[in-house]
Amino acid sequence: GQQLNQSPQSMFIQEGEDVSMNCTSSSIFNTWLWYKQDPGEGPVLLIALYKAGELTSNGRLTAQFGITRKDSFLNISASIPSDVGIYFCAGTNTGNQFYFGTGTSLTVIP
Amino acid sequence: DTAVSQTPKYLVTQMGNDKSIKCEQNLGHDTMYWYKQDSKKFLKIMFSYNNKELIINETVPNRFSPKSPDKAHLNLHINSLELGDSAVYFCASSQRVRGPETQYFGPGTRLLVL
Numbered sequence: 001g002q003q004l005n006q007s008p009q010s011m012f013i014q015e016g017e018d019v020s021m022n023c024t025s026s027s028i029f030n031t032w033l034w035y036k037q038d039p040g041e042g043p044v045l046l047i048a049l050y051k052a053g054e055l056t057s058n059g060r061l062t063a064q065f066g067i068t069r070k071d072s073f074l075n076i077s078a079s080i081p082s083d084v085g086i087y088f089c090a091g092t093n094t095g096n097q098f099y100f101g102t103g104t105s106l107t108v109i110p
Numbered sequence: 111d112t113a114v115s116q117t118p119k120y121l122v123t124q125m126g127n128d129k130s131i132k133c134e135q136n137l138g139h140d141t142m143y144w145y146k147q148d149s150k151k152f153l154k155i156m157f158s159y160n161n162k163e164l165i166i167n168e169t170v171p172n173r174f175s176p177k178s179p180d181k182a183h184l185n186l187h188i189n190s191l192e193l194g195d196s197a198v199y200f201c202a203s204s205q206r207v208r209g210p211e212t213q214y215f216g217p218g219t220r221l222l223v224l
Contacts, residue, residue, distance in 0.1 A: 003152070031211050042200050042215035043153070086151055092211050096141060096165050098204075100153040
């Protein structure tokens, strides 16, 4: 099955710094989702995007649905230690099949 | 009031055994999934059911058999377990009728085959 490319693969940042990660696909999607997975837990939905160009925020998190519909971006402002985890993007067209990114592992150094 | 629940959370078993993992969602969603997450954290879909009907079966060995008794439950039965089956298995559900799609995951079942 298709796998989306996420970058960077991992990030080590100082507490308080801003974080940016992105996700690209070879095909278009009409819905993009961003998840966070804490160690030993299942992925938790952070933000859902339904329209090309859409910019949506959830607290310190902001995600954008790329104009081409082949990419999406997630920004985290003023990182804190509990932001540690693996962030996954996912795209879908039908709602039956969700294609996941390769994940970005975030480490926040206090 | 857990949305998507899975049992057991941990499963340690011998090669060759048969085991089942259960999943239930109380969100009223009409589509449920099974994913496998390997040691590199890649999430790969295995199966998708919509209203108890199989709609996606991604090149999964036929030792894996999903069963959906009703649209709130999707169980996964694995026959003749192999070492390579060791992974974390996630159940998920989504709603695609009358609105945008979103998907919610269960807490995972950590399977270790010895």
